Amino acid sequence: MKKNKGLSLKDIIIVILVFLFSGGIFYYYFGYRNFQSQVDKYKTDQLESEIEIYEQQLAKMQEMQNYIDAHINDDIGTIELYNNLGNEIDEIDRIFDGIEEMTITWAYPTLLDGTVRRQATIVFITYSYDDVLRLLDELNNNRYRSVILSVNTTADKNKILADGNKIRTNVVMTFFEKVNSDTNLAGLRILDEKKK
Helix, strand or coil, X not given: CCCCCCCCHHHHHHHHHHHHHHHHHHHHHHHHHHHHHHHHHHHHHHHHHHHHHXXXXXXXXXXXXXXXXXXXXXXXXXXXXXXXXXXXXXXHHHHCCCCCEEEEEECCCEEECCEEEEEEEEEEEECCHHHHHHHHXXXXXXXXXXXXXXXXXXXXXXXXXXXXXXXXXXXXXXXXXXXXXXXXXXXXXXXXXXXX
């Protein structure tokens, strides 16, 4: 009669290796692959979200550019005698009444071909693109002859169209004034040959 010795060390090692191999295959198919597909899906969802946000931002910026292009040659407002700076500041203050954050930087006024050009850079913060468009419309239709040269907006890309999101807008515009024979030209850079 043969005596049953039980499992040998070799048999035990084989059983452990089979168990580990089976566990590894199970983890790979049901754990790791599932986790990886979720990570890949998240990356795709995030990219799609960012693309949608950028497309919406581009549409809003295009809407503003179309407005500027449609009104760039409008003859709106009166051309006042030089130096009308105080009145122009009052007009901008009236337009931006209620806007908490707004700054204006004025370039040195220049005289060219009998017309004074005074460039203003206006930076303001609003909380909706509708407010930006309303303010651009009011700037374009202000009581003094001017032209909007450029508009740039920036906002948090993740909340570009969300209510309460800060939208920073930078507007560059030029105000026009005229001179006559009695006009004091002090403070002007004269660019035309006949006035030098």
